[in-house]
Amino acid sequence: MYAYDTFDHAMVNARVEEFRDQVARRLSGELTEEEFRPLRLMNGLYLQLHAYMLRVAVPYGTLNSRQMRRLAHIARKYDKGYGHFTTRQNIQYNWPKLVDAPDILAELAEVEMHAIQTSGNCIRNVTTDQFAGAAHDEVADPRATAEIIRQWSTFHPEFSFLPRKFKIAITGAPKDRAAVKWHDIGLVLKKNEAGELGVEVLVGGGMGRTPVIAKTIADFVPESEMLSYLEAILRVYNEQGRRDNKYKARIKILVEDTGTEEFKRLVEEEYEAIRASFIDVPAEEVVRIRQFFAPPPLPVLADEDAGLDALAAADFRFRAWVKNNTFAHKVPGHVSVTISLKPHGGIPGDATDAQMDLVADIAEEYSHDEVRVSHEQNLILPHVAKRDLVAIWQKLDAAGLGSANVGLLTDIIACPGLDYCALANARSIPIAQAITNRFDDLKRLEDIGQLKIKISGCINSCGHHHAGHIGILGVDRKGEENYQLLLGGSGEEDASKAAILGPGFDEHGIVDAVEKVVAAYMGERKEGETFLAAYRRLGPDVFKEAVYGAR
Amino acid sequence: MAHVDLQTGEDVAVWRILEDGALPDEAGEWLVPLGRLKDEAGSLLEEKGVRLGVLIETETPHSDLAGIGNYASFAAIRFPGFGDGRGFSLAVRLRKDYGFNGDIRAIGHVIPDQAQFLLRAGFNTSEVPEERREAFVRAVNRYKHVYQSDAQGGISILRQRHDQADTRRVS
């Protein structure tokens, strides 16, 4: 993985000192809150309901064990012993003090981490496929591209005060595990006929109160000119994006208002003017960065393992875990393991300091020192030999990390909601807890199959409810928490917007409604048909009838 | 308000803004709103000892700046709030697309923490509250390297890594 050189260290250290200075100026009153707010946000520091919240970037979701241990240490020393992994491959701490924030950033800088541009109207942490560099189906490792974008977008002199936040996601595989169509810019790595690497560029995706799926504006931009192309998009957006209404300020609105064709024309015009200029990265630098992401030297191993088979035969939980939580690796005899942070009744995405330390230990011993964070709020051990699965599972299971539910109904995405978030209308976490308790039966979950539930506590959609097979949205109904039910969304390459099914529910009603939707699906599905496929075939009426019919 | 050189923090000449319909009442440097300047540059320049600059609001479409060098020998971009990032792109356009090489000043609401961005986007002077002069200078010298090459001669770290001979810096 990428290692900082003296330049990178100098930049991040300078940032820590800058923030230390800014915090001191705030505490002394030299900076008003109005002036300090955008500065702290650009360092990931929010004010939430109960306390400040610090959002730390996990660039393109990749961590080594030393970094993971540092995250655990920060949770222990400056917080309350836990952290929340988010849909944007970040980790959020819920209780840091303003006065401690500079020290936390300094501790992060020591392990080549930061909170730079994890909030604010700037280019945010670039996200990607959690299986990058390991997935059997990828064209190229998207992390090298993401690192180039990270550097280019860091402290960009022109694009640090955009109309609104700006999120870029990249996938290196045709199977989209990074929800690129839901981002301001989505990039899909591709090779052209000559075998050269480049990107397809999608623009104008986003959630919030106006969900929009991104549209392709360039089929292939050579990797060597990618930054010119991105610069052109950002310049057009910075100049023409709306600034009069923050709900209309995202690039998706500009693209819709201008029209995709005209937007593309504007971008191409600027791109032609600046392409192949000093903006782009020299080829030797691309090579240097790619080298950091060279695949680890894994031996080709047998695909069968007697120990694994024996335990799988004896223990159905282990069998289910191997089936649901492992993903095919490029190298035979290996898999990527997803550690579910979704224990039934637990808080989606939360991990304690001890759990983080344990994952770090396991990664060091069994996964070439690497851990990933997925946008589905799980942790991944990317490079694991199948013969080590038994040992790994036993360790994880003993620490409450053995849930075998990846990709199943209880693998829920949920935002912090009203338990923490100052913008929330309703709580998200207790709904996730109630649903996972209701469906606390692995056999039943496996029978239901692939089903993604995504919960947001307000229309900002941090929990991706628009992209949920089943989406749940918290709303305020005369001062009471109320939940809308949405069906049919997808965050993958077949992206679709979920549609509201009907009137909302209270916190108990929503759980019953989910159960009725699932029952309707089970009754109607054809052999081997997933929930999403069945919904797309059947349309909403069957589900409406099931949920509201008896009212 | 002080008007300062972003690199040194030293005072620079204050440009007065020519109010609507007013005529320069004395020799010196005057800022004229873009629209009026284009219409009246000829007649205004007949006033003795007058030098003209252009006052640009952030909502100006950059294409309105075409040929601005023919009218103005300096420019000021006015930030209604420091979060209005359009001012940065306008300065970039002035330098990059319209070959403007006069002074460009940030006026209105900008904050010290933006000083280096201003400089790198093409501004060289700024209006700053007197008590923040020092903070501006500190901020301008904060980062010794940059991750983006820019039109002001800043060379990105991504290039510097392979170009040891060329270590030109922003500041």
Add this chain to the structure above:
Amino acid sequence: MAKKLSGPQMIVANRLTDGRVLFLTAEGWAVEPTHSIVAHDEDEVTALLAVANADVKANLVLAVEVVSAEVGEGGVRPGHIKTQMQARGPSVRTDLGYQVSPFWEN
């Protein structure tokens, strides 16, 4: 007479240094809502805001808000669910909220 409010109001804010939720009482800021000063008309709200905003100016608190209050047997409690959450701490991980943690030196 000063304009009536739709219901009684109280003041909530966060402490600058650590974000701790605070309620405005006659004795100053408190972590408990129970003794909050309650405003019944707009003049009283204005007076409370003047006190609170002076502490914003003094860099002691931020995010001052006027929120609905309920006055009952046990004292004052927040009327809106969001403020109730602020008073109690998160409804999850109650083992770690304000309720129990020595982490906060109140």
